[in-house]
Amino acid sequence: IDVQRYAVTGEFDWSRGRLVATVAMTLLPGDDGLRSLRLDSAVAEVKAVRLAGGADLPYAVDAEPGALRIDVSRVPGIAADQAITLEIDYEAAESEALRAIPARWGDPAASRVVYTISEPLNAALWMPCHNTPEDRAVFSIDLAMDAHETMIANGMLVSDEQGASGRRMKYATDYTVPIYLMAFAIGDFEVEGTMKGSLPVSVWHRRGVPGDYGRLLDEVVRSIGLFEELLVPYPFEKYAVVLVPEFGGGIENLGISFQGELGSTAPTISEDLKLTIHEIGHQWFGDLVTVESWDDLWIKEGMATLLASEGARVYLDESGEGTLNGDSFSAGSHNPIVDPDRAPADKYTSGPYGRAAWLLTQIRSLVGEGAFWGTLRDILDDHRFGAIGTDEFLDAFAGPLGPDAAARARRAVRASALPHLDLGRSPSGGVLVTLRDPDGALVAPIDLLWIADDGTTRSQVLEVDQGVDVAPQREGELLILDPLDRHVSWHHLVDFSERPEDLPARLSSFRVPTSPSQVARLLEAGGVHQTAVLGAGLPEPVTPDAFAAFLAGLDAEDAKAMAVWVACIRAADPALDPALRAAWSRALAPLLAGPPYARWTEFTPWLEYGACGEVVDVLALYADEWSALAAGPPAGDVSDAHLRFLYNFDLPLETVLSSWGNVARHSSSLRARSLATTRIRTEADRAPPEDFPAFRAFFSEIVASTEVPDLLSEALTGLSRTMAPTAAENAEALAALSHQLRTASTTPFDGWVVCVAFALTQGDAAAWSELVGGLDGVELSAEAVEMLANPSRC
Numbered sequence: 001i002d003v004q005r006y007a008v009t010g011e012f013d014w015s016r017g018r019l020v021a022t023v024a025m026t027l028l029p030g031d032d033g034l035r036s037l038r039l040d041s042a043v044a045e046v047k048a049v050r051l052a053g054g055a056d057l058p059y060a061v062d063a064e065p066g067a068l069r070i071d072v073s074r075v076p077g078i079a080a081d082q083a084i085t086l087e088i089d090y091e092a093a094e095s096e097a098l099r100a101i102p103a104r105w106g107d108p109a110a111s112r113v114v115y116t117i118s119e120p121l122n123a124a125l126w127m128p129c130h131n132t133p134e135d136r137a138v139f140s141i142d143l144a145m146d147a148h149e150t151m152i153a154n155g156m157l158v159s160d161e162q163g164a165s166g167r168r169m170k171y172a173t174d175y176t177v178p179i180y181l182m183a184f185a186i187g188d189f190e191v192e193g194t195m196k197g198s199l200p201v202s203v204w205h206r207r208g209v210p211g212d213y214g215r216l217l218d219e220v221v222r223s224i225g226l227f228e229e230l231l232v233p234y235p236f237e238k239y240a241v242v243l244v245p246e247f248g249g250g251i252e253n254l255g256i257s258f259q260g261e262l263g264s265t266a267p268t269i270s271e272d273l274k275l276t277i278h279e280i281g282h283q284w285f286g287d288l289v290t291v292e293s294w295d296d297l298w299i300k301e302g303m304a305t306l307l308a309s310e311g312a313r314v315y316l317d318e319s320g321e322g323t324l325n326g327d328s329f330s331a332g333s334h335n336p337i338v339d340p341d342r343a344p345a346d347k348y349t350s351g352p353y354g355r356a357a358w359l360l361t362q363i364r365s366l367v368g369e370g371a372f373w374g375t376l377r378d379i380l381d382d383h384r385f386g387a388i389g390t391d392e393f394l395d396a397f398a399g400p401l402g403p404d405a406a407a408r409a410r411r412a413v414r415a416s417a418l419p420h421l422d423l424g425r426s427p428s429g430g431v432l433v434t435l436r437d438p439d440g441a442l443v444a445p446i447d448l449l450w451i452a453d454d455g456t457t458r459s460q461v462l463e464v465d466q467g468v469d470v471a472p473q474r475e476g477e478l479l480i481l482d483p484l485d486r487h488v489s490w491h492h493l494v495d496f497s498e499r500p501e502d503l504p505a506r507l508s509s510f511r512v513p514t515s516p517s518q519v520a521r522l523l524e525a526g527g528v529h530q531t532a533v534l535g536a537g538l539p540e541p542v543t544p545d546a547f548a549a550f551l552a553g554l555d556a557e558d559a560k561a562m563a564v565w566v567a568c569i570r571a572a573d574p575a576l577d578p579a580l581r582a583a584w585s586r587a588l589a590p591l592l593a594g595p596p597y598a599r600w601t602e603f604t605p606w607l608e609y610g611a612c613g614e615v616v617d618v619l620a621l622y623a624d625e626w627s628a629l630a631a632g633p634p635a636g637d638v639s640d641a642h643l644r645f646l647y648n649f650d651l652p653l654e655t656v657l658s659s660w661g662n663v664a665r666h667s668s669s670l671r672a673r674s675l676a677t678t679r680i681r682t683e684a685d686r687a688p689p690e691d692f693p694a695f696r697a698f699f700s701e702i703v704a705s706t707e708v709p710d711l712l713s714e715a716l717t718g719l720s721r722t723m724a725p726t727a728a729e730n731a732e733a734l735a736a737l738s739h740q741l742r743t744a745s746t747t748p749f750d751g752w753v754v755c756v757a758f759a760l761t762q763g764d765a766a767a768w769s770e771l772v773g774g775l776d777g778v779e780l781s782a783e784a785v786e787m788l789a790n791p792s793r794c
């Protein structure tokens with residue numbers, strides 16, 4: 001069968017947690033569907049099936065394979081190539097595909113949202129359909145909601161009516177959409193918008209969720225502009241980033257990417273930024289051109305991963321050296337790019353993501369920029385509003401690649417083992433490097449570049465199964481591994497556990513500058529090479545006096561972040577001469593000060609800047625921040641990105657509890673509350689028992705005040721860690737746990753809450769029966785009821 005159109009009408013019934021709807025499907029039955037049509041359906045109930053404007057049709061639901069069979073044998077004049085429209089009345093229960101998040105107690109932006117997440121096969125949980133990515137269809141959705149709520153869905157808003165009973169909104173596309181990218185979200189959203197030329201660009205977030213939305217919109221506009229230059233014009237009528245709760249990551253619903261609200265609001269953080277750009281990249285690969293089958297997943301994920309790094313290039317390599325971001329991809333052995341043995345939902349390994357982006361990057365390096373982007377444009381033109389499979393995609397590159405490399409690429413998509421480098425001693429005092437590639441995963445060669453003091457260069461290529469002597473030949477030669485950066489980091493290729501330790505270190509030492517002139521060479525080499533070298537430590541010739549200039553000369557935000565981090569490690573070395581240490585402290589303090597904060601502090605805020613706290617006095621340096629956090633205002637003057645940076649520093653317990661404790665309790669940002677609660681929980685993990693009562697009081701307060709999973713899980717972990725040896729000492733915590741069970745709506749954490757309470761009674765039967773008695777008549781999850789009846793199962 002071939003579905004041409006889905007039109008959904010209905011509403012989400014919050015009281016029953018069900019989407020009550022009718023879908024009208026216009027389809028061509030095909031030769032196989034002339035007597036009985038088989039659709040995919042995993043909805044809770046199919047209530048009726050009829051021919052549009054006609055009679056009811058007999059149907060049968062086969063729950064196990066998720067099939068809905070409709071008897072169409074008596075449809076008058078049915079023919080394989082004649083479209084018919086079926087109307088299906090159904091109810092879909094809330095599920096991983098139809099997520100209904102109520103207004104949560106203890107959420108600073110307490111409002112409900114219902115939204116869909118369908119990839120790869122979950123669309124059938126909320127709508128009977130033909131569940132295969134290449135059967136694209138026109139989509140419309142018309143749903144009722146409360147008067148103060150709003151809906152976003154794919155396509156144009158075609159009607160929006162306020163009536164006595166609430167609001168109805170309808171969206172429709174006039175082009176085809178793959179089934180897994182049809183989506184809607186309904187909630188009390190605030191919308192921040194801008195225009196990119198005639199294209200409306202917006203961010204939708206729950207009312208009151210704070211974020212750096214101006215910056216986010218800027219990055220969205222910039223990335224769309226970049227991809228329009230590299231690829232083809234943005235193909236749809238709008239682009240929206242829709243932030244939703246209780247979702248990690250993102251999904252590229254056509255024209256309306258859904259992203260988790262705890263990981264997207266701070267676009268100065270590289271992870272937030274790359275997620276946003278990844279989903280934008282999918283609008284071309286995945287949405288405009290989708291994949292024929294889930295085995296071809298790598299085409300859209302590999303391209304989106306490559307495009308995310310390309311979009312972040314302005315921060316990853318400001319030098320414009322033309323490096324290819326290979327280091328930013330990760331790959332795992334035994335996670336092939338195409339893996340037909342895995343079920344669709346299990347295919348989401350590093351294979352179709354980083355490893356596929358690596359393959360595409362190797363192809364890019366071989367065919368050159370013009371042919372690479374030109375071939376992609378041809379693919380987008382030839383398959384727009386259609387699909388493409390693995391063979392056809394690779395065939396498109398066969399001309400520019402030539403027969404040998406094209407054959408290698410076809411083999412590489414199915415390779416399991418990664419290539420690896422065997423290291424041995426060489427008589428020259430260097431390292432004998434032998435490239436092994438048992439499964440044929442490599443398409444482009446791995447090459448090395450030596451740069452001498454006078455700027456002259458020398459190249460080496462690693463050949464499969466042939467030992468290559470890697471050693472400097474002239475005084476002052478500096479090694480650049482993989483100068484184009486078309487391959488993943490060599491940490492993927494060298495087995496550090498099996499090799500004698502000194503060989504990887506020796507190879508690595510050839511890339512680390514040992515003289516001022518080599519430092520100058522490194523600063524000319526491009527951000528990715530700087531980042532890789534700095535990951536191993538600060539080059540010896542960089543002195544405190546020269547550090548600010550060195551930092552300014554680096555070409556990537558993460559290279560700068562890494563440089564400060566390793567400078568702090570160098571300076572924190574207890575063996576260091578006190579005068580030198582003082583010099584480092586003077587050099588680093590102004591670089592770490594703020595606001596305004598340096599961009600690198602926010603780009604990779606998870607680097608362990610803790611060592612910097614041993615060199616500069618972070619209590620004094622960030623005194624304004626600590627007191628702002630401790631005093632409020634609840635939103636704070638400190639961004640979520642900078643909070644993540646401050647998270648790294650050790651503080652006196654008092655300051656931890658006053659500053660982070662206040663953020664955890666009162667911030668208007670759930671993301672900040674979650675970070676602060678985690679910060680205090682990590683402190684509790686290493687706290688001595690005499691500090692337990694203070695932590696217990698904090699975690700009890702959190703448990704008694706929120707049902708938000710991100711906060712509650714940290715607080716429960718913290719309570720388990722800091723419990724006292726008697727029930728009496730744990731009384732406050734037990735009261736909080738009891739309050740949580742009595743007050744919160746039934747949550748998946750109920751059972752865990754019961755088990756923590758049981759542990760905190762410390763075998764005191766009276767305390768346990770008091771807790772159990774207090775829950776009489778309280779509605780709990782099945783798991784919690786079971787644990788209450790039989791706590792030994794905890």
Ligand SMILES: [Zn+2]
Pocket residue numbers: 278282300301304
């Ligand atoms: Zn993706």
